[in-house]
Amino acid sequence: MTQKTHPRIYDSAGKQLPVSAKSWYFLQASGEAERRTIEVYVYGEIGGWGITANQFVQDLRGMDDGVSPIVVAFNSGGGDLFDGLAMHNALSRLGERCTGRVDALAASAASVAVCGAHRVVIAANAMLMIHNPWTYTSGDADDFRRVADVLDQTLEAIIAAYKAKAPNVDDAELRRLVNAETWLTATEAVELGLADEIGGGIEVKACVGQGAVLHRYRHAPQALMDLIDGAEEPVAETEPQPQPPAQVSTAKLALMITQGCAEAGISNLIEPLINSTQLADEPVVQAALTRAKAVRDLCVAARLPELTEGFVRDGLDTVAVRARLFDTLTGSGGFEIDNSLPLADDSPIHAQARQPNPQGIWASRRNAQSTNKPAQGARQ
Template sequence: MSKRAQPRIYNRAGQRVQVKDKTWYALQASGEAAERVFEVFVYGEIGAWGITANQFVQDLRAMDDGVSPVIAAFNSIGGDLFDGLAMHNALSRLGERCTGRIDALAASAASVAVCGAHKVVIAANAMLMIHNPWTYAAGDAEDFRKVADVLDQTMEAIIAAYKAKAPDIDEVELRRLVAAETWLTANEAVALGLADEVGDGVKVKACLGQGGVLQRYQHAPADLLAQLDEPPEPDPELEPDDPLPAPPVVDSAKLALMITQRCAEAGISNLVAPLLSSTQLESEEIVQAGLTRAKAVNDLCVAARLPELSAEYVEAGLDAAAVRARLFDKIVGSGKGFEIDNSLPLDNDPAPKVLAKQPDPPSIWAARQAAQGGHPQSAKGVRP
């Protein structure tokens, strides 16, 4: 009888959880040595906000034995393009023993990554989305010209990744589809050559787990977005005439102690007060969700090097998607450069700020002195 190894699970918080709908990254091996299959689950964003290419490659290398089949399962809205390209190349190096599997969605950078697999199987009701690279930027006109050049170069990398999977695809048509942000059904992806086989369908809503983030995109299918608003399914164990269960008695002291202890264990004791405020200790379920959200928010703020904002965001009850939008705005507003990211902003994101160059008084004073026939060297450090 085959023995199944325990999966190796990772997230930015370091918390060990089972592979469920919203788990974003896991590795596991199944079967005896002679029949072993390695599975990598990428369920979430790619890049600094989720699973980085470095972590993906290092973990895969540590588990891979060099001969067993590898299945890379994707359910991802995308993310950082360069991390997606690195994943693409890592899967490509595995050769014929690598199969990419699209369980629900491979969008943006995730579509680039999965196309590195020798064989791609897409679930009957899954989708693959391709679009132009997108980025935030700040600076003067010359800075923006450089950014545009970089975007043009990264577009060529995207096209090359897709053509590596589908060498016979018409390049003109491919570029048109990419520019139009095209959502491909399973059959359409196979017809284009970006997937090789249509597999069994799965319930998209059950495994998507990335809700409102899909609203970042301009042309997300209406039926896919509609699933986000569907009410929860009724409990089949409750008959229509059964009386509703009595509301549980809330032990506020116990819940407050839970918050204090869990925050201490996670190293976020500074978020105890914001959590007490945002959850109002209404129920254990709300507190548990608040703790999970607070850890995710804290990790995002730390990753953005703005940890001082975590308490404010937790107290406001913001979810991870809303925090990402605000952190992107903070980073852009700082004028510290740009990064190529294939994930688009939410519709309600504030417009990125364009910063002008700040005046340099010593240089202005030196220029004035030179124009008047003076000696600009002597003006160093002197203010007008």
């Protein structure tokens, strides 16, 4: 097996690589050079902090020989609409060689992307979700009107992507389903024309792992939420019952936080972690340390490391932090279309006043000084 330099891409010959919960995106080529199949696994968020369209297309180009069949497997709660559209068009250009496979869930932008494949196979227990585009924005009334117009235009792009896959679908019915945020079963997806056939089922709970993402949507099926929220399996009566963990002193818990932060290079978060956890018990402290590291990584990636301490002090999880960072970045000017919905606990977006322009102020002061230049000999 020859491993490429990219940490998430594997090029193998004749060996099936399992998809684990931590390996959310990789490519592999199996079989002889003359008869091989290229498989792409898109397991996770599209765009943003997940897999971008640029990464997807460049990686695929690096493996595509122009003749081999390509299977693109999706298990995604969605993400950035424009990245999803770019993936859709990339799959469409592959023609009859491309098969899209919905292993568990293709929601939102992922449903747009998978419909670019020539043939779509959806697992018997998988789902496809379609809905209207959604975005964050800020500004004055004109800014909001402009964004509303852009959302209307992007809705037309979504409709066009679905109709390219299902040209015979009734336009009015398709728009009604999109507007209602519709979760389609495998049978319903085939009947609508967004999938071509139903494949073998897989255990959804074992592969989705995206419960926090699905909490953003309004009508996510409760049965699916129960599976992906990781409800524990019942313990058989014959099995010994686990004993409650021994209590750990608050001093040891504080030491655990101090050492953990030092090892991770986040010593500035010791006090916020102690305050947010209240040194309740060892599992709470361990979870808070893991969460703090992830929050730090997100803030660094967004080039806003100074926000880390506040997020940790408030006890925010990574999903809420992503929403806050997105709000901060888009509030600084411009906006992006993201067709994932906000978390239920997200604070409302408030309109912000226009920020002062330091360069304009300085230029005005210099012009005033040149105009009111004092007479010779006068002191300033």
